[in-house]
Amino acid sequence: MAICYIAKTPDYWLRVKLESNEIISVPYGLKLERLEIKAGREYFKILEGVYKGKKASVSMPPGGSYLTDKIKHQSGILLKFDRKSQSLHVGGAGPFNAFSGGGHSGYTPVSAGTYLLAIPAYPSAQTRAAYNHWCTYHNLWFRIGIETTGSRFLHAGIISDGCVTVRQFIYDPKKKEKPPAGFEDLVQGAQTAPGLLGLPLPEKPAPCINWDTLVNTILLCRHDDQAVGKLVVT
Template sequence: MSIRHVSNADNEGWLLVKFSGNSHPEALPQYLRVEYIKTEGGRDYFKVIEGVHVGKEGSVKQQEGGGSYLIEGDPKQPAAKVHFVIGSKKLWYQNDGGWIGPIDTMTDPDNKVPVGTYNIEIPDAPHKVPDEYKDKSRFAGTWFRIGHTGDRYLHPGSVSAGCATVTDIPKWTDLYNYLINRRKDDKSVGEIYVFATDSDRPQ
């Protein structure tokens, strides 16, 4: 099996493709792993092997000059580990054995992310965000679902409706780059551990 991965085609972390039997284009996230099938008629054909579109076959037009938007090689890194403390509104992530943070992060006090451990899902689709967010991080429209159901996400912003919302939006680019090519399994980039207070968080 020839593994390739999705390039950052739009400079915001997404590549538009067409799935078989569907004329409406769909966006695939950067570093999503696919099985390359063939190149024919100026298009690369592939099968998605992870994420919300797993199992679907599709194609993407080649770049001008014949280059591919599907890059050879398997980019996956070890599973991500993220800590979020509700009380102090801080977030950390583990990289190369050490913790990076804290990063200012909040949740809705009336609809908090419940304390516990959750999978962080591979991004599903681009989310609409204000231009001012993208001015601070071009990846602001890429969100990571907390768990695999519902509408709680790890995302950047200034308002939270029950998500883990990174309010220090310029820091989102570093967090995005940390998360996007990590994998726990074919649905998740890793795990987020949600604590009530700093004293609950292991150091």
């Protein structure tokens, strides 16, 4: 079996075609079995994640390949999230700023427990271009739990519908500061749905971790063929 992986792309996603002709996106570092090269396309079998067992192909770029054998997965990583202090530990590093929103429109913070953290399955559309000021991979989200119907994720953001949301900046309406460009809606949100913004903030908020740094820390970790590691919520 010729093992290979999705090579690095600018946004860490690669669009490929399944045998059914459906076009999907797969993340950097996804493990594959290389099958053949035919008519300018590389054919492979996906060995992990939500499309495990599916066969797919991708057109080859001039003089190169979107597949590589130069990647080595690391052991599964452990993340610990404390809801009260709004803090996240990643492996042995932290605390970093994160929160889980609720208290509006039926949303509730994530429950205490231990969850698998899934290999990313698709680029999230629930983000905004303004995050580009801080990070590149803000549409790369990790599902909390491996059930594909799950709607809670570990992700970069400033608004949380019950996910574990990793702040890229801290907005404190008590300081009467204007939010950054592209986030003007936070002023109204702080008034109408403060829980979704994790307000009020803890007395001493943890520092922010750059989302790209976090992604590069955990994306190539593997607990098994469906998860990068575990998330413990207290």
